[in-house]
Amino acid sequence: MTVRVSGKVVTPTGVIRQGCVELEGDRITAVAEYPSIRDGHWIVPGFVDMHSHGGGGHTFTTGDADAARGAAAFHLAHGTTSMLASLVSSPYELMRDATEAYVPLVKEGVLAGVHYEGPYLSAVRCGAQNPAFLRDPSLDELTELLSLGDGTVRMVTIAPELPGALAAIELLVSRRVVAAIGHTDATYEQTGAGVIAGATVATHLFNGMPSAHHREPGPVFALLGSPNVVCELVADGVHLHQGTLAFAAGVAGPDRAALITDAIAAAGMPDGEYELGGQPVVVADGTARLATGDPSPDSSPGAIAGSVLTMDAALRAAVAAGIPMVDACRMASTTPARAIGLGERLGALMPGWRADLVVLDDDLNVVRVMRAGEWIA
DSSP, rough: OEEEEEEEOOSSOOEEEEEEEETTEEEEEEEEEEEOOOOOOOOEOOOSSHHHOTTTTTOOOOOOHHHHHHHHHHHHHTTTEEEEEEEEOOHHHHHHHHHHHHHHHHHHHOOSSSEEEEOOOOOOOOOOOOOGGGGOOOOOHHHHHHHHHOOOOEEEEEEEEEETTTHHHHHHHTTEEEEEEEEEOHHHHHHHHHHTTOOOOEETTTTOOOOOOOOOOOHHHHHHHTOOOOEEOOOOOSOOOHHHHHHHHHHHHTTTTTEOOOOOOOTOSSSSEEETTTTTEEEEEEEEEEEOOOOOOTSSSOOBBOBOOOHHHHHHHHTTTTHHHHHIIIIIIIIIHHHTTTTTTTSOOTTBBBBEEEEEEEETEEEEEEEETEOOO
């Protein structure tokens, strides 16, 4: 049975103003003009979030499979049809148990894989990562986790200046796992060495790394200037100024800039107290920060602790920053899918690809979500 979804269809190369996406089963069979349609909704590819710690009151970071299902369902309702479950720096035992717990969810398609954001990170640039769990990269530990995951682990963030980091990056790449650079105090040259070793993603560019300086360019310039590196951008207005978002997207281009949420369990929830990696987090006015325990008005705020962002809101922010709709959709879907090795079957509205799409109104709010040819309730 052929199903048609009509409206303003966003393809990787343009917008079909009077367009139609045809599908049979879970596959797109055609994307074409459909002249009888006038002023329909936006039809965009399902969003791909390659960096999220949770949402809707549920977290990925504890390794609880039911909580992971809840978080994935929350983000699916906001148009995210594929996502990685991002852990934070943790003891080996938690990483092992979480990886094992998420293998069935990956096989079911609830998750696209697991992302280890740590523990092989810089203590100087750990941000909201728990410093108690930071350690140097271990080839033995990584080998055991990758073997246990059996393809579940898709990305690992590493600080390239740490002892053993370059060997760890090479190991990941040899096992077809994406190596990302982040939470790093590396120099420009050390960052470049990580890229040469095989790293292809910049974890939330600008955040968790030294500020760019014209005499000490550091990781920001090294990653933004590397033609093989996809740069994650958190478009929540907290991690990045809108001008910075537009600048980075302009320099990298839509094929190297990926919108992410970096969301925690508090996404979609009221302001209040939450937890991340064993550390208390306070969400106030939509901003998540580590709790400092110091109530005095002149105390310094805690480190930014993820976000309460969803991918539909990230798309709206990108467009509001002046990024063209076609480019913003590539940044929200096509580019992150390719960055994590899924770009040959999802992330764009193209014949033969999985029928993942989001229907948006003119204000870019979600109207309906389809995943693998089925409308989500």
